[in-house]
Amino acid sequence: MSVLKEPFAIPSRFRGIYRYLLHAKGQREKREVLAKIISPDELVKDKPSPRPMFDASLRECFKCGLLIKEENEDYTEIVINPNLSAEARNPKTGDELLPNTLADLFFASDNEDEYDFGLVCAWYLSQNVYDPPRTWEAVEQKVAEQKVGELLKMTNNTLYGQMDDWMGYMGLLWGHALERKRILVPDPTIYLKRNLRYLFQKSDEKVLAREFIDRLAKKCPIFETGHFRETIEANIGRRQPNYLSNSTAFALLRLQNEGYIELKRESDADLMILPKANNQIDDSSRISHITYKG
Template identity: 65%
Template structure:
């Protein structure tokens, strides 16, 4: 079962467990001790036995075998101890920066590590990023209508508002969407600006001023997070809903790149005799037509 279908496994609970283990010697703790620290007896005295909130959260993010496939997790459990997975990249275990990197670490574990248990979650997130950012379904009722309209109910299996709530919480935490209040209600927007900004250094191999072909950039992005165009989850979604023309980016990806350009993190250029990609815009009141061939990273402090 993925985090999409386990409402007790929220980003805040995962962060709490990870933050505690990050500072412990050896980055591990006895399960019983960890349970009582994160779910004190006084707070769970009227709850069901077995501390289900703690147990189900741990089960969603630890190494496990699903249908014969080993899904790599954030944590491992050996005998009576739970620890941060020592096979994670060194930066992802570094107490100085690991919590800051946790959204990226989880996105990789969920979507780019062959984690078969999260395939339904990957499809739902890819579907949401494929929606028109300027007219995206921003609440559960609108999601239901759009799923029905695009005839992807069997593919996504978004059958209740709890699943939408999990999608909302996790996509916002990983920087793939954000939420705001409108008319007294929360509305979600599929905007991956924060995720892409966090990963520019990696996508450009830490080379400030590096210029690459836009298609290569998109391929690198999809390799890191296959929710984006050309990634395995996005390809499956695009094949089912159609709508995106060849060499066109979705409005959510294009919007993120334009925001990053306007904030000074990247440059977007069109060079003659180069293959182009089209970045659609909300309107024509702009200084170019969205035809881009190259992207340049300006650095983190631009």
């Protein structure tokens, strides 16, 4: 079961548990103590199941490898996984980096539990950023049109809500209000912005656009050429050669406008195409290199 199918497992609960453990002595705590801190007795008394939200969130934290448990003779301790990066375990940076940490864990090649979530993320990022399926009803219709119902298993509004929560937390989409409804946009700008320093070796490094996309897919395989995206495109139709999806293109153009990167076109170099609204292509849509401005 993935976080999509566990409605009690939402980002804020993962974050509450992780933030506490970041600052706990030895980054560990007895399970019983942690449960009462995160979900106090006064909030759960007289309930048929004392702490279902805490229990479900903790299970998912174990499954993805964010936390581990150590059994002692008289008690169980919950511990931040020591195999996470030093930055992820640092009390000064761990909370800020948690969206990255979870994305890395969720989409790791050996995490079969989150395979369906990876497919859903890859599918949503493959949609038209300028006219996406923006509500549950629209998502349901688009899934049917593209005949990916069996693949995605997006069967109800709860799964859609989990997609919204988790993709939003990781910076893969954002939402806004329109006519009293929350409207979604598949825009990975925040995810890319947060990861530029991992995708480039130094400031002012210039790489081929194709190499940048390969690095991105290796880090997060829901993007172009990654195995989740390849599976989705095999079912909904391949992109044209050398074209990026317009959600990735939109994010790169935003990052250039904000001064984080520079998109360049150089002669005698392979070009990648960044389609804009209505798939329009102009001179700024053809790039060969990306430079990290730091």
